[in-house]
Amino acid sequence: MGVSLLPSSPAFLALFLVSVVTLCLHPEPTLAITRQYKFDVMMQNVTRPCHTKSMVTVNGKFPGPRIVAREGDRLLIKVTKHVQNNISYVFIDTGMEFDSFAAGQRGTLFWHAHKSWLRSSLYGPIIILPKLGTPYPFAKPYKEVPTIFGEWFNADPEAIINQALQTGGGPNVSDAYTINGLPGPLYNCSAKDTFKLKVKPGKTYLFRMINAALNDELFFSIANHTLTVVDVDAIYVKPFDTETLLIAPGQTTNVLLKTKPHHPNANFFMSARPYMTGQGTFDKSTVAGILEYEDSHKTIQSSRYIKKLPLYKPNLPPNQKLLPPPADLTKC
Template sequence: MTRLCASKPIITVNGKFPGPTLYAREGDTVIVRVVNHVKDNATIQWHGVRQLRTGWADGPAYITQCPIQTGQSYVYNFNLTGQRGTLLWHAHINWQRATVHGAIVILPKRGVPYPFPKPDKEVIIVLGEWWKSDVEAVINQAMQLGQAPNVSDAHTINGLPGPAPNCSSKGYTLHVENGKTYLLRIVNAAVNEELFFKIAGHNLTIVEVDASYTKPFKTDTIFIGPGQTTNALLTANKETGNYVIAISPFMDTVVATDNQTATGTLHYKGTLAFSPTTLATIPPRNATPVTTKFMDSLRSLNSKQYPANVPKNIDHSLFFAIGVGVNPCPTCVNGSRAVADINNVSFVMPTTAILQAHYYNISGVYTDDFPANPLIPYNYTGSPPTNMQTMNGTKVYRLGYNSTVQVVLQGTSMIAPESHPTHLHGYNFYAVGKGVGNYDPKNDPKNFNLVDPVERNTISVPTGGWTAIRFRADNPGVWFLHCHLEVHTTWGLKMVFVVENGKGPTESILPPPSDLPKC
């Protein structure tokens, strides 16, 4: 286990932080037995894996499964159908994913080449956050007070923060040889922060995001949100020496972040001990133009082998206003509690898994009246309304099998506008449009990219703006949609899609495994 400067007990998988990388090939069946040896309940989510008809293996606690209790085990069994690239796995209960996370590498089928020059070597780079305190205590205290939790104390690159106050860690070192090309598989496993990634003096060629190939483009700065992955080609074409690798937070509003920059070193073979180190120029914390340029550069490959099958006709057109609010809390410090919501609904986690309730027709666990639009429209990015209270509920939205869906994710100015990296389980989607301010349903669709929009499973909704996504509901089951900032998920910025079975067994949810955990 990697030890950071502030020693404390942490939950790990197989004693490693970050956890072990899962390697497989497209088309493989993956079987992972998870044994819980800690006092807390546990789950593992295979972030971005489609889980075609195998929602029981998806992992979010109380959504698709009851958690694995102390001393119990559960076998996750799923197939990697039609996917290749880099994803991640992480705990999906409470804030355990702060230390319980790792990379997933899905190699192409044997004999199938990458649609870009073959690298000389592949490297896993996992980005994260570190708290000196126990993370569960951090969020529990915040919930009791009704306030935002303390930000992390450091960022990490493969578990190491690099030189930091009261810490002598040298950080992560990436060893390279001049003239060789490296495929960096970059994973953002941070809990609450979108990040910039840079290597001093070097450009990176982006070839994939969220296990979906992209049209290659060069950049000196990667923007990557929690739950997102980015594959980039690095050519070691500079003078022998040391070059700083740096990650730093992005936040273009007043919301607090951990402002510690984590650093590592790109070290060329043959570098002498006294050679100077080239420093990286870190983007400003509020460098919105950098994030916009990066996101606007992302395009699906849209080739004959890897087409962009963007739904053109839409069966469900949904408008989700997302943000934070304030609810009464007599026991909290100021008599109120910070909450988060979608369409004014702060999601309440049930005590029975929703997939189990759906499969067995168990009543009383959820209601299927999640609103397709805000019940009371307002100026979403203007002055916030006087009443910022939300309603609580375990509500789902039903989709027919194979129906087409458009969701406009509208950021709001409630309390403080900020970027929301939003993740959809069970599906990839196409990000067909985005903009600043309020979405205009009449004019904005005219500018949608329906040819080669980027395909993802997690997308940033810009501060004070909106993002439109499209997908086809061809995977029956129960699927979580939530902000991947853990603080907002905890506060209730989440909802659930229930996708009905189609015709016959090949379009229906598989039966639950015999060892499915019980609540």
């Protein structure tokens, strides 16, 4: 469920949708401040696995910019269109401004395009922090890490879905999954486009995880580490530990990662891949980022030293589980 930042504007509702939950529209003027953001909808050349294409972006970024506010703040977002007029699927007039109130909905959300498959490139995190003086119901993390999963298509996603609608067949699958817009080293010529997170031993990190993939549920795991789930869809939950997390498309999940007490002399894959129980086609590839430990005893950690460290990979569940037919059909 979503909310338009300008309820009276169908144009804005067509372009942006805040996922998962409706923001409570009850500002508290004695506590709130106004935070302003500028969104320029523009074409941008972007290169991912050996392929460069022009795609619709916000502020030329893939993923788009991060919105950060505190519970009760007022958001003022100015959206300006810089794409050609014949790109009819960007339903917004130049210079329109939109505002909403983010009172009563702290947590991790995200904005995305809401017209066909434009959302494959038009999306970004929304992070609403608790009010000042209101702590988390868990130990304060050392650092917060927005982590957004997405997809990369070499072809134009709009053309892909339009062809599928015309033929009645399934749409072509994506060419890669991404973590924070980067496909990672398991795809061709993508080692330099890898999300890397440097962490310190004995610290707690809060991962704000968002699945912005179009249709795929994703398994996520960090090799040799345990995740503690503390929040799902911007709602606190009773914390529980897991080695592998399943996150649905459009879902957000906050997890705590407590790093090892001492430098492990190793690096670790942070990997995600899809899961499906049906017969349909889907991208069965795996996206990976790298968790790197900082060594306090080494003032300079060269890239050569880091590359020599062993790299551990998580054991993710299989991509697909085909369910048996109902018992009453097996006799046919």
